[in-house]
Amino acid sequence: MSPRTQAQNEVIREHSRQKILDAALRLFAVKGFDGTSVSGIAREAGVAKGLIYNYFKSKEDIVHQIVMSGISESDHVFAELMAQETAQDKMRFLFEFVRTYLKERYEYNKLLHMLAFRLEEFPGLIDIVVAKQTSMMPLFVGILADTGVENAEREAKLLSATMDGIGNQYMSLKEKFPLDEMIDLLIEKYCH
């Protein structure tokens, strides 16, 4: 008879919020941002349409929150990478991470790739994503230089494009693309 406590409410809220985020990510990955309707997300999440707006300001905000939570995850991964001993180990860790990431975060990755062409529609996002990318690059260059690669700047950008392309093709072709073989090849080339 007493109203719920704040803690109880927090649990309920977080549960609903996560159900919606999961459903949205699932649909965005398959049908794209415009192809996914808020009604569809509600249906997929098993909640009423209106509830979504208790947790998200707008459809854009759902994307925003999905990406933000992905970014905060990536910070952990990055810390782990930097904890590796040698430059070779760091590179290997990176490649292995890409392998796992592409396989297990397929939907999230697809969303990111689709967004790449329209970041300007998500004002809060673009700065954060760009900042992330530009802060990563020098570290990546450093690691590559440490493995003995000459002209590491150029090579880093090329390798970065290569991994981008691998992600791209894996998403388009799925099992028809030999992801494992490609990652192994990169390890072979860069972590001798």
Added chain:
Amino acid sequence: MSPRTQAQNEVIREHSRQKILDAALRLFAVKGFDGTSVSGIAREAGVAKGLIYNYFKSKEDIVHQIVMSGISESDHVFAELMAQETAQDKMRFLFEFVRTYLKERYEYNKLLHMLAFRLEEFPGLIDIVVAKQTSMMPLFVGILADTGVENAEREAKLLSATMDGIGNQYMSLKEKFPLDEMIDLLIEKYCH
């Protein structure tokens, strides 16, 4: 006041059709497929909205025809590539083509990349695009083998991903991405 001849009509038709295709490509590249309205295409092309449906069955069909015309162009390029003497020349021709293509067919390329994630919405397209890609790959592997690369199959797929990624990044970052440097680097690596 005599009626137009069939030939005259054909010229007029082709002219209008091309104006619409050009306008549509321009808008698709900037605003995406969903962000572009048929009215907008008509306005950009300087024709009436209704006319579009004289030449195209639907909005999807416009994309279809844009892509088909791009594919038929690529056949000519491919013929020219195969006319090169040595494997090195062929590789160099390919890289130079990528360089030019990315710079000059920016809009078309952007459209293709955006479509990559949603080919299933364009039923007639998916088979053709996939067929094109799979028919290219063995020839590409052959050329690479001729340049002396070992394990050409694997390398071809990796290089293909790399070029894909270069295109990707060039489209996202535009002038901030050192396209020329990347292409030069590839030429250096593969056409010594």
Added chain:
Amino acid sequence: MSPRTQAQNEVIREHSRQKILDAALRLFAVKGFDGTSVSGIAREAGVAKGLIYNYFKSKEDIVHQIVMSGISESDHVFAELMAQETAQDKMRFLFEFVRTYLKERYEYNKLLHMLAFRLEEFPGLIDIVVAKQTSMMPLFVGILADTGVENAEREAKLLSATMDGIGNQYMSLKEKFPLDEMIDLLIEKYCH
């Protein structure tokens, strides 16, 4: 931890109810009936949305109760008016009341004026308001006749319209409308 007594409960209830009524009146005056949300009222009153439905059947019912409480107030004013000695005193009392009322019950008056155009949406209200008005008129006519005005019926209706209009303009123009001057003018004309 003993349960509250009935009397204590009654006090609490009346306090909450009044907080809600006050908040609602404040918002209705600024944003109108449709522009005011029940959530907004709850926020302004500092109570939970759900509590409102413990005291009011619906959003309409809030308006209903605001107006009813205003009417019961006006009964007191009317008794005081009738207690004045001369007809001139009664008229003066009336005009001074209008002056004070317009200044101090701005929000309530604004609500009433806004409702005037849509009484049929508040079924319980229309009869009461109309009854009030029609019961007042003969008394008003009597007072006016007592001041020596000829054709008091006509004059009463015109004066009634004038005061209505003064209220109207004061609400639209606020300080830009010379309320005091207008009231003084009426006193001058009718209470020589």
Added chain:
Amino acid sequence: MSPRTQAQNEVIREHSRQKILDAALRLFAVKGFDGTSVSGIAREAGVAKGLIYNYFKSKEDIVHQIVMSGISESDHVFAELMAQETAQDKMRFLFEFVRTYLKERYEYNKLLHMLAFRLEEFPGLIDIVVAKQTSMMPLFVGILADTGVENAEREAKLLSATMDGIGNQYMSLKEKFPLDEMIDLLIEKYCH
């Protein structure tokens, strides 16, 4: 087989636009701005909902255009008023106009009165309406002074409030309010 000429289209457009304006005014007067839905307007006008947005940018814009067309009408009336010979004639013309206007433009007048409380929601409108009102007042004062009234400024404002109130009551009470009697009384008082 030829497309419609521009003139033909103009006729069609103006016809549809007017049907929508008429339907909207009808509904606004009965149900208010918020109580009237765009779907309802479309139904009342006998057109598809979407057509409304060929002619009006938004629901607000419908109101805007209704009011603007009313204002341009009022300019003609005003010119006619000023063409009267004597001040008495001008006053009589004014009162007669109010009589006719209240009877025949009932819906438009009701809309105006409802808007008075929320002009700030119609940004383009407020300046125009206020400018209209403030430009009228001095002329009105002048006429009143010419009829021999002392302290014409004060009297003009009071009379203005009176007419406002008459409009108000006529709209609320309709036939139960003796409009003709009131207007006759004003003529008697001011145009002896």
Added chain:
DNA sequence: AATGAATGAGGGTTCATTCAT
């Protein structure tokens, strides 16, 4: 007595498509 998560009908608006001319 009080809370706020949840519901779903209905709002304004956009846009691909049709069709009379």
Added chain:
DNA sequence: GATGAATGAACCCTCATTCAT
């Protein structure tokens, strides 16, 4: 061949109301 007025389904979003706690 060409026009653009007209259609209506579907979109995102708001909000009065309910109800388990």
